[in-house]
Amino acid sequence: MSGLYCLIGDTTGQRITSGGLVVTHTNRAELEWLFPNLRVEPIRINPAETLPVQFMPGCEGITFPLDRRQFR
Numbered sequence: 001m002s003g004l005y006c007l008i009g010d011t012t013g014q015r016i017t018s019g020g021l022v023v024t025h026t027n028r029a030e031l032e033w034l035f036p037n038l039r040v041e042p043i044r045i046n047p048a049e050t051l052p053v054q055f056m057p058g059c060e061g062i063t064f065p066l067d068r069r070q071f072r
Contacts, residue, residue, distance in 0.1 A: 004043050005041065006040070033068070
């Protein structure tokens with residue numbers, strides 16, 4: 001397993017994508033904390049087909065590893 005996790009849409013059941021790439025992250029707990037209303041699942045995928053969550057529009061200012069104090 002590649003150690004990647006993806007977001008699953010709450011109503012669609014589909015993988016969340018941005019620009020045609022699957023949004024992924026290496027830390028499941030961080031994804032679950034950032035997106036509490038979405039399901040997080042492990043994924044096996046070619047890395048060329050992924051977009052790390054830190055590069056997703058709207059998440060560029062978030063630093064990883066996640067410091068939850070950024071969100072107070």
